[in-house]
């Protein structure tokens with residue numbers, strides 16, 4: 200398998216994490232965003248959105264971290280990371296939705312604005328959305344070790360990356376002690392790899 204990333208991409212980190220936890224060897228192709236390699240015509244053929252991550256497995260190409268996580272979980276992870284029963288699959292999906300909404304438009308974009316890698320938009324608006332996401336995570340994790348199904352799933356991988364770096368975006372994890380403890384639990388999982 201081949202994974203296209205940029206060195207700082209949190210969304211690519213999600214896929215690197217699952218590949219590592221699944222012990223799946225892969226080749227990493229690092230694109231240089233300063234040289235706009237993710238907008239080059241050759242790369243746009245792989246992902247018309249011009250974003251990383253992109254996962255290539257033989258003749259199959261997947262863009263978007265969620266699609267990559269779903270593919271890897273179902274192809275290599277049995278029932279562990281994404282179960283096939285109706286309730287389990289829907290439970291995981293709820294948290295993928297939080298990851299793709301409050302955490303993406305809140306934590307990711309808020310951090311981007313704060314550290315100067317996102318030029319457009321309003322920090323306060325992003326921060327409000329991000330704080331809503333953290334409150335939802337805290338509510339769930341107060342009485343549960345994992346987000347879905349009582350065990351680590353791709354819900355945890357998807358929500359972990361931008362939550363763990365949220366303090367860089369001005370979000371206070373100390374005010375969300377159950378989230379902070381869960382971040383440590385994810386980091387203790389076999390195969391966890393750090394951000395580049």
Ligand SMILES: N[C@@H](CCC(=O)N[C@@H](CS)C(=O)NCC(=O)O)C(=O)O
Nearest residue numbers: 208209210249250251252263264265
């Ligand atoms: N929903 C997408 C978001 C991907 C994304 O935001 N990728 C960023 C890097 S973390 C990127 O490539 N940004 C460049 C751009 O949007 O032009 C996913 O989960 O993969």
